[in-house]
Amino acid sequence: MIRKYVFGDPIETDAVTARIPAETKEFTEDHIRLVKDTEKAFAPAGGMGWIPEGLDAAAVAAFAQREASPAAVFTCELADDGRIYGLGENIRGINKRGWIYESNCSDVPNHTEEKRSLYGAHNFLIVDGAATPARRFGLFLDASQKVTFDCGYTDRRRLTITVGEGGFTLYILEGDSLSGIVREFRSIIGRSYIPPKWAFGYGQSRWGYKCADDVREVVREHRENGVPLDSVYLDIDYMERYKDFTVNEERFPDFPAFVKEMKEQHIHLVPIIDAGVKIEDGYPVYEEGVKNGYFCKNEDGDNFVGGVWPGRVHFPDMLNPEARKWFGGWYKVLLDAGIDGFWNDMNEPALFYAEKHLEEIAGEIRKFEKDKLNIGQVLTLQAQFMNLAARPEDYRTIRHNCGGKMIRHDYVHNLYGYNMTRAAGEAFARLSPEKRILLFSRASYIGMHRYGGIWMGDNQSWWSHILMNLQMLPSLNMCGFLYTGADLGGFGSDTTEDMMLRWLELGIFTPLMRNHSAIGTRRQEFYQFGDKESFRRIIGLRYALLPYLYSEFMKAALGGDMMFMPPAFVWPEDEMAAQVEDQLMVGESIMIAPVYRQNAEGRYVYLPETMKLYRMRGADDMDAEILPAGHHYVRAALNEVLIFVRADHLVPMAAPAEYVDGVDMTKLTLLHFLKKEAVYEMYDDDGESRGETLEGHLTEIRLTGDGAVRVNGPALLSCEMMSV
Numbered sequence: 001m002i003r004k005y006v007f008g009d010p011i012e013t014d015a016v017t018a019r020i021p022a023e024t025k026e027f028t029e030d031h032i033r034l035v036k037d038t039e040k041a042f043a044p045a046g047g048m049g050w051i052p053e054g055l056d057a058a059a060v061a062a063f064a065q066r067e068a069s070p071a072a073v074f075t076c077e078l079a080d081d082g083r084i085y086g087l088g089e090n091i092r093g094i095n096k097r098g099w100i101y102e103s104n105c106s107d108v109p110n111h112t113e114e115k116r117s118l119y120g121a122h123n124f125l126i127v128d129g130a131a132t133p134a135r136r137f138g139l140f141l142d143a144s145q146k147v148t149f150d151c152g153y154t155d156r157r158r159l160t161i162t163v164g165e166g167g168f169t170l171y172i173l174e175g176d177s178l179s180g181i182v183r184e185f186r187s188i189i190g191r192s193y194i195p196p197k198w199a200f201g202y203g204q205s206r207w208g209y210k211c212a213d214d215v216r217e218v219v220r221e222h223r224e225n226g227v228p229l230d231s232v233y234l235d236i237d238y239m240e241r242y243k244d245f246t247v248n249e250e251r252f253p254d255f256p257a258f259v260k261e262m263k264e265q266h267i268h269l270v271p272i273i274d275a276g277v278k279i280e281d282g283y284p285v286y287e288e289g290v291k292n293g294y295f296c297k298n299e300d301g302d303n304f305v306g307g308v309w310p311g312r313v314h315f316p317d318m319l320n321p322e323a324r325k326w327f328g329g330w331y332k333v334l335l336d337a338g339i340d341g342f343w344n345d346m347n348e349p350a351l352f353y354a355e356k357h358l359e360e361i362a363g364e365i366r367k368f369e370k371d372k373l374n375i376g377q378v379l380t381l382q383a384q385f386m387n388l389a390a391r392p393e394d395y396r397t398i399r400h401n402c403g404g405k406m407i408r409h410d411y412v413h414n415l416y417g418y419n420m421t422r423a424a425g426e427a428f429a430r431l432s433p434e435k436r437i438l439l440f441s442r443a444s445y446i447g448m449h450r451y452g453g454i455w456m457g458d459n460q461s462w463w464s465h466i467l468m469n470l471q472m473l474p475s476l477n478m479c480g481f482l483y484t485g486a487d488l489g490g491f492g493s494d495t496t497e498d499m500m501l502r503w504l505e506l507g508i509f510t511p512l513m514r515n516h517s518a519i520g521t522r523r524q525e526f527y528q529f530g531d532k533e534s535f536r537r538i539i540g541l542r543y544a545l546l547p548y549l550y551s552e553f554m555k556a557a558l559g560g561d562m563m564f565m566p567p568a569f570v571w572p573e574d575e576m577a578a579q580v581e582d583q584l585m586v587g588e589s590i591m592i593a594p595v596y597r598q599n600a601e602g603r604y605v606y607l608p609e610t611m612k613l614y615r616m617r618g619a620d621d622m623d624a625e626i627l628p629a630g631h632h633y634v635r636a637a638l639n640e641v642l643i644f645v646r647a648d649h650l651v652p653m654a655a656p657a658e659y660v661d662g663v664d665m666t667k668l669t670l671l672h673f674l675k676k677e678a679v680y681e682m683y684d685d686d687g688e689s690r691g692e693t694l695e696g697h698l699t700e701i702r703l704t705g706d707g708a709v710r711v712n713g714p715a716l717l718s719c720e721m722m723s724v
């Protein structure tokens with residue numbers, strides 16, 4: 001059951017694809033109360049960020065700096081044992097209770113506990129244990145403006161949601177289970193993005209690979225050591241002076257030939273595309289954008305100037321469909337060179353400075369010069385520099401052309417990265433109608449999950465960030481983001497060999513499996529460390545598990561399900577399971593429990609039911625034991641991955657290969673925990689065609705009590721039971 005309420009005149013986000021009639025009665029719910037609304041805030045013009053026409057310059061300037069006030073406040077009381085799930089990409093636990101979160105896409109280099117928002121705005125949550133007649137419900141706030149979710153931060157017994165000024169749409173979802181509510185939500189927001197199969201291979205990335213030879217070295221090291229690899233990412237240095245859709249010809253002479261050379265080694269190059277377009281005469285993206293009026297404006301109607309990696313940039317107006325189509329069309333330059341994957345970055349959009357303020361500071365420096373910059377002045381300047389990035393008052397001066405009307409940026413801020421990625425996704429549907437293209441983004445909003453995945457942004461090489469990676473997975477899945485993963489090994493700070501191994505032991509399960517790090521940090525390709533054999537075996541295990549992982553991903557995408565589920569979703573009657581925040585079900589058959597503490601030689605695990613533990617040191621080196629339900633301390637040496645298989649479930653595995661195309665998905669060995677009979681429906685396809693469907697792609701694998709395997713379906717599989 002879904003009920004939809006429209007407040008005021010919302011900006012269309014296209015998050016929801018299903019046609020749902022809006023309630024016509026006044027808002028009264030058993031679930032959540034509307035405690036405050038202001039008529040002004042819901043008013044269609046003026047109060048919504050549309051710039052009223054006919055204002056004089058002073059009035060426009062005043063309007064630009066007016067702080068948006070809350071449009072509405074909703075609240076609901078929480079029971080003592082009440083839990084809150086969802087909110088997608090965010091810090092802290094799977095249960096979101098006890099902190100305050102803001103939907104306000106932000107470029108945050110430090111994902112520390114006091115943060116309230118990261119790069120995405122994902123306004124879907126489930127309350128499980130409201131102290132209202134409706135104990136459990138889902139809620140989606142389709143709102144392009146800032147929304148605050150006070151999940152028991154101000155008052156532990158209360159959830160309070162504050163929606164910033166402007167219209168919005170509220171959906172209330174009822175279902176008989178947590179996963180049922182998620183399925184219901186997913187059914188109205190459209191199918192999740194599906195990448196090509198090679199994008200489930202291992203990717204090596206680093207901000208700092210500067211030329212073709214740097215990339216060749218990465219590939220050679222992997223191939224020579226037998227460590228699987230499918231992609232190498234090109235960070236901003238492949239471009240000419242950080243200009244989108246250019247390639248630096250000195251560093252990458254004959255780029256198409258280089259792309260081909262890599263393809264021959266089964267390596268896909270994945271370049272980064274940034275949101276800001278460098279201001280430079282003669283650069284066609286800049287010139288076309290200016291000529292056609294495709295860039296965001298400032299309050300005077302000139303193109304807004306911001307500062308990001310390329311220096312002074314204009315931002316393409318991703319909210320304007322024509323500009324979106326134009327920007328998307330530019331990806332063709334790289335597609336034509338043979339590229340088939342992209343990551344979109346800096347699209348919150350990140351704003352290192354607005355030119356206006358830089359000039360102000362320059363003026364201050366000149367003024368202070370005569371005093372030879374005394375200490376007070378130095379501190380003043382330091383504070384001013386620190387405070388230059390992402391200032392709300394600067395964002396407020398940006399204007400978008402939405403259907404011919406100008407709208408202030410803060411009313412649509414959370415839709416910017418979404419629409420950049422949509423620009424690319426829509427372009428790929430036109431330019432590559434047969435073949436899937438890899439695409440993921442940093443900033444996002446629900447709706448973007450149909451066009452691309454996301455990576456979790458600039459984490460750090462901290463042990464706590466392995467756990468954060470794990471905890472974000474189910475929350476993202478709830479919001480439709482299935483193709484996702486974190487920078488394995490950590491982006492900022494220096495990693496260590498044991499951290500890299502432990503992180504990979506989680507990363508082998510995440511759809512996006514990419515090792516990425518920042519310039520200036522310790523290098524973290526596997527060959528920088530001593531124990532190459534363990535890296536080879538663990539990364540190899542990912543490839544061996546591909547038949548299962550790809551199948552589970554595709555079933556979740558096509559069936560609108562989660563691939564990663566917290567134990568609370570699978571064993572709702574088990575109060576203990578609801579407490580477990582560091583173990584996840586991955587698909588239907590297995591539970592994972594990665595080690596995320598330094599020097600730990602094992603960890604505590606809670607099993608809601610009897611399971612079979614496979615302790616794996618690689619695809620062909622493991623031991624197994626059956627563990628009863630309850631608490632266990634389970635050993636896990638640095639080179640061991642723990643996989644818990646549910647009773648009467650199967651995990652099809654292949655032999656590891658050096659790249660995804662080399663994995664023989666027809667010759668399988670089955671991890672199993674057989675009690676009576678186990679059945680697994682395995683999805684497989686050619687890994688690249690669009691128009692994916694479950695029909696015609698599922699093969700049933702049945703393991704009967706006497707150990708016989710029967711296969712029924714389109715795939716011609718040979719299957720054997722794992723002997724352990």
Ligand code: GLC
Nearest residue numbers: 207235236345442457458518
């Ligand atoms: C941003 C991205 C990061 C990238 C860097 C340089 O910080 O999040 O992944 O390496 O920019 O492009």
